[in-house]
Amino acid sequence: MSFLVLEDISKVFPTAVGVEKFDLSVERGEFISFLGPSGCGKTTTLRMVAGFESPTTGRIILNGEDITDRPPNQRNVGMVFQSYALFPNMTVAQNIGFGLKIRKEPESAIKQRVAEMLALIHLEQKGNSFPHQLSGGQQQRVALARALAIRPQVLLLDEPLSALDAKIRVSLRAEIRAIQRQLGITAIYVTHDQEEALSISDRIVVMHEGKIEQVGTPFEIYNFPTTRFVANFVGSLNTAEVEVMDPSAGIVAMNGIRLTSASDLKEKRKGDKVMIAIRPERIGFIAEGEKENVFDGKVENITFLGSVVRIQLRVGGTVFNMDTFNRPSLQLPQTGDTVRVTCSSKAVLVLSE
Amino acid sequence: MKKNVFWNWFWIFISLVYFFIPLYATFNFSLKARKGELSLLAYQQMMEDPRILRSLIFSTEIGLLTILLGLLLMVPTVYLVRLKAPRLRPVIEFISLLPFVIPAIVLVFGLIRTYSGGLLPLTNNYTGLNFLLIAGYVVIGLPYLYRSVDAGMSAIDVVTLTEAAQSLGASWPTIMLRVIIPNLRSAMLGAAFLTLAIVLGEFTLATFLVGLKAFGPVIWQVGQNRAYEASALVIVSFIITWVLMGLINFVGRRGAADGSVAAGPR
Amino acid sequence: MSNNARVVASGGNRPKPPSIRKSPPSFAWLGVLPFLVFVVLFLFLPSLSLFVGGFQDAKGNFTLENIRGLFTPFILNAYWVTIKISFTTAVMGGIVGFFLAYALVAGGVPNWVRSSLMTFCGVASNFAGVPLAQAFIFTLGRVGLLTVFLKEALNIDLYGQGFNLYSFWGLSVTYLYFQLPLMVLIITPPIEGLRREWREAAENLGATPSQYWWHIGIPVLMPSLLGSMILLFGNAFGAYATALSLTGGLINLVTILIGSQIKGDVLHNPNLGYALAFGMVVVMAVIMSIYYALRRRSEYWLKQ
Numbered sequence: 001m002s003f004l005v006l007e008d009i010s011k012v013f014p015t016a017v018g019v020e021k022f023d024l025s026v027e028r029g030e031f032i033s034f035l036g037p038s039g040c041g042k043t044t045t046l047r048m049v050a051g052f053e054s055p056t057t058g059r060i061i062l063n064g065e066d067i068t069d070r071p072p073n074q075r076n077v078g079m080v081f082q083s084y085a086l087f088p089n090m091t092v093a094q095n096i097g098f099g100l101k102i103r104k105e106p107e108s109a110i111k112q113r114v115a116e117m118l119a120l121i122h123l124e125q126k127g128n129s130f131p132h133q134l135s136g137g138q139q140q141r142v143a144l145a146r147a148l149a150i151r152p153q154v155l156l157l158d159e160p161l162s163a164l165d166a167k168i169r170v171s172l173r174a175e176i177r178a179i180q181r182q183l184g185i186t187a188i189y190v191t192h193d194q195e196e197a198l199s200i201s202d203r204i205v206v207m208h209e210g211k212i213e214q215v216g217t218p219f220e221i222y223n224f225p226t227t228r229f230v231a232n233f234v235g236s237l238n239t240a241e242v243e244v245m246d247p248s249a250g251i252v253a254m255n256g257i258r259l260t261s262a263s264d265l266k267e268k269r270k271g272d273k274v275m276i277a278i279r280p281e282r283i284g285f286i287a288e289g290e291k292e293n294v295f296d297g298k299v300e301n302i303t304f305l306g307s308v309v310r311i312q313l314r315v316g317g318t319v320f321n322m323d324t325f326n327r328p329s330l331q332l333p334q335t336g337d338t339v340r341v342t343c344s345s346k347a348v349l350v351l352s353e
Numbered sequence: 354m355k356k357n358v359f360w361n362w363f364w365i366f367i368s369l370v371y372f373f374i375p376l377y378a379t380f381n382f383s384l385k386a387r388k389g390e391l392s393l394l395a396y397q398q399m400m401e402d403p404r405i406l407r408s409l410i411f412s413t414e415i416g417l418l419t420i421l422l423g424l425l426l427m428v429p430t431v432y433l434v435r436l437k438a439p440r441l442r443p444v445i446e447f448i449s450l451l452p453f454v455i456p457a458i459v460l461v462f463g464l465i466r467t468y469s470g471g472l473l474p475l476t477n478n479y480t481g482l483n484f485l486l487i488a489g490y491v492v493i494g495l496p497y498l499y500r501s502v503d504a505g506m507s508a509i510d511v512v513t514l515t516e517a518a519q520s521l522g523a524s525w526p527t528i529m530l531r532v533i534i535p536n537l538r539s540a541m542l543g544a545a546f547l548t549l550a551i552v553l554g555e556f557t558l559a560t561f562l563v564g565l566k567a568f569g570p571v572i573w574q575v576g577q578n579r580a581y582e583a584s585a586l587v588i589v590s591f592i593i594t595w596v597l598m599g600l601i602n603f604v605g606r607r608g609a610a611d612g613s614v615a616a617g618p619r
Numbered sequence: 620m621s622n623n624a625r626v627v628a629s630g631g632n633r634p635k636p637p638s639i640r641k642s643p644p645s646f647a648w649l650g651v652l653p654f655l656v657f658v659v660l661f662l663f664l665p666s667l668s669l670f671v672g673g674f675q676d677a678k679g680n681f682t683l684e685n686i687r688g689l690f691t692p693f694i695l696n697a698y699w700v701t702i703k704i705s706f707t708t709a710v711m712g713g714i715v716g717f718f719l720a721y722a723l724v725a726g727g728v729p730n731w732v733r734s735s736l737m738t739f740c741g742v743a744s745n746f747a748g749v750p751l752a753q754a755f756i757f758t759l760g761r762v763g764l765l766t767v768f769l770k771e772a773l774n775i776d777l778y779g780q781g782f783n784l785y786s787f788w789g790l791s792v793t794y795l796y797f798q799l800p801l802m803v804l805i806i807t808p809p810i811e812g813l814r815r816e817w818r819e820a821a822e823n824l825g826a827t828p829s830q831y832w833w834h835i836g837i838p839v840l841m842p843s844l845l846g847s848m849i850l851l852f853g854n855a856f857g858a859y860a861t862a863l864s865l866t867g868g869l870i871n872l873v874t875i876l877i878g879s880q881i882k883g884d885v886l887h888n889p890n891l892g893y894a895l896a897f898g899m900v901v902v903m904a905v906i907m908s909i910y911y912a913l914r915r916r917s918e919y920w921l922k923q
Contacts, residue, residue: 072823
């Protein structure tokens with residue numbers, strides 16, 4: 001049995017969307033992200049693991065024990081909050097040692113553990129500071145240390161970086177991941193930032209309106225989204241409605257343009273409408289000898305995004321974004337030009353709904 | 354969880370009983386002016402007593418003049434300090450909070466000592482005494498006046514508004530009357546109602562400066578010998594306070610709570 | 620002129636637009652002048668005159684005799700009774716007011732109960748002085764409704780058991796009518812400032828609710844609690860009208876003593892009266908400084 005199992009969890013709220021039929025097994029040491037827009041139930045699910053909400057139905061099993069009805073102060077899971085939630089009346093060291101003090105550990109053991117934790121988060125000098133004397137990033141590291149100090153079985157992180165500046169977000173998420181790997185602790189990380197989820201996780205659970213949309217590795221989620229929601233939410237994606245021409249050969253038509261898809265279309269019939277999705281970076285200018293999936297687009301807009309240049313193309317009735325690397329050799333078209341572009345059949349994803 | 358809710362209700366219940374009983378007792382008493390039956394006789398007698406109405410009108414007038422003088426002093430000061438001398442802001446704020454330190458009885462004592470002779474004798478004629486009363490009330494009301502005017506001005510960002518008006522070619526009077534004042538209306542109304550609530554029933558300053566001309570001392574006088582009328586007056590003055598507080602909520606100046614700290618007609 | 624230029628130069632980070640810089644330099648001072656003159660005339664001068672008077676003898680010579688006079692038993696007793704009643708009502712009002720405010724904020728109570736009680740507190744904290752005293756006479760006076768009810772229905776004779784509305788405890792019960800709601804009004808924002816995450820973080824780390832209160836809730840609220848009670852203390856300390864109309868001036872409070880002194884020199888020494896009054900200002904000044912120091916501290920914490 002897996003280390004942490006959420007079995008058929010649901011949560012009903014009188015007014016808001018709750019969580020429906022949530023099933024998930026987490027292995028020991030795994031780093032899982034719950035990804036979705038606000039109000040999708042990801043935080044509610046996390047809070048049920050922490051014990052702040054109790055599920056309407058279902059069971060939560062941690063390390064073989066059913067903890068569904070256990071009060072939060074007896075669960076031994078560490079939680080990091082979006083707003084840090086450091087106790088303002090205690091020093092950094094007192095904050096980190098709080099959980100151990102509650103457990104009545106001897107003073108010397110607390111002291112040693114606090115020193116360990118301060119070293120782990122590289123704030124050795126700040127033990128006697130108060131939270132309001134620290135920067136946001138430092139405060140969140142202290143919160144992380146505080147959650148880890150009690151040696152929790154699972155570490156829960158509820159959008160821990162969303163109150164921080166962009167630069168600190170990137171460096172701190174790497175630090176969180178490194179600490180998690182170092183300690184080998186199981187972690188659940190809630191975020192609405194797809195880039196964060198992709199960069200940090202072993203597996204991602206994409207949620208929408210209380211339900212799981214897709215569970216998979218970052219690679220799977222990004223490259224093979226199975227639903228329209230995932231496709232749209234993770235990365236920027238071009239979607240279009242197409243008509244199935246030949247299910248066995250995977251050929252569809254988009255405003256008269258024939259496209260070949262590597263996705264499975266066997267269950268569809270000729271004439272069915274399906275949604276396809278193509279990542280902007282999978283579209284490229286035509287190279288010599290390219291035959292498959294070639295189509296023309298009129299350049300409507302060109303946006304410089306740093307390492308990438310985004311070109312907006314009108315293809316038939318739809319607008320496609322195409323991303324191309326900002327190489328020195330790059331020769332950009334002008335607005336109004338018509339360009340010939342292509343993408344591989346593997347890039348044309350057929351979405352399930 | 355259940356236990357907590359019980360204790361919450363417990364404290365609410367205790368407080369409600371404590372708040373309610375004196376009002377009920379007074380109201381009950383006010384209906385018993387005629388022996389053996391309930392009647393509004395006490396209220397009728399109260400209405401027919403010319404002193405009561407006269408004093409209520411007098412205190413209202415004093416209150417309105419207090420508001421006028423207070424706003425005339427405070428609005429330009431706060432405005433100019435924000436616009437031109439932000440460095441002075443803590444000074445003005447400190448001065449405005451000073452009246453908290455001076456109990457009403459001490460203030461009136463000082464006013465009488467200062468103005469009963471010397472260069473500016475005000476206590477030897479009615480106009481002077483009335484003015485002294487108004488001035489005293491402005492002093493008492495200073496903290497609230499400052500706080501609401503200042504809060505009102507920071508809510509609308511007067512500096513930017515002024516610059517915008519200037520860039521559109523507005524003159525100073527136009528800026529004041531057509532841009533700043535209208536935007537401060539709810540803050541100023543809130544301060545006004547609070548000031549009125551303080552002034553109407555105020556006893557300490559009134560009794561030493563104008564005596565039975567004012568409403569507060571009259572309530573006291575009536576209470577000395579005519580209990581039924583007095584009970585009716587208590588109910589009426591409670592209702593007046595309630596209405597004024599309701600008006601403050603109505604004009605939307607949240608934070609009247611903070612403003613009502615530590616003065617009032619104790 | 621140079622004065623104003625300096626203000627503009629150091630007036631902070633906001634660059635002044637040229638149109639403002641062009642206006643006459645003395646303008647700002649002219650606008651602030653009436654306020655300053657008023658404050659000097661009706662706030663500073665009266666206080667100063669009491670201060671000076673407190674250090675003068677009848678002929679106007681400097682003396683410390685009046686200050687020494689403050690430490691005579693009669694006046695010390697007045698201060699003592701005033702402090703005692705202020706302290707009692709501040710602590711009682713503070714504690715009950717805190718529980719009431721917490722009950723209203725914590726939830727489990729319908730919104731309309733909460734908002735109407737809050738409004739009532741606004742009214743009650745401003746309903747004081749003569750009408751309040753009279754309302755309590757109708758309630759707890761010798762023939763007050765509650766006194767009679769307790770005696771006839773429950774056979775409890777309040778006055779027979781030593782209670783007297785016109786004494787210390789009667790006055791305290793009456794003062795509570797404005798102290799309690801005032802406490803609710805000033806302690807509610809700090810209670811609302813207690814963040815749910817603190818409680819959850821504490822629970823998550825293994826703390827029971829009482830451990831949360833002991834280690835976090837109470838320490839965080841402590842500056843606000845103390846500050847609020849100190850404010851209540853000051854509030855009762857300066858009260859005059861309520862005490863006068865309840866006890867008819869029979870209770871020996873400093874405010875009552877000053878009132879009698881204004882009416883007819885009961886101390887037989889006007890200058891001792893001035894010292895007495897200025898003594899109140901000193902006490903109030905100390906109280907308010909402590910209050911603001913505590914408030915700043917709690918804002919520091921709660922705004923995190």
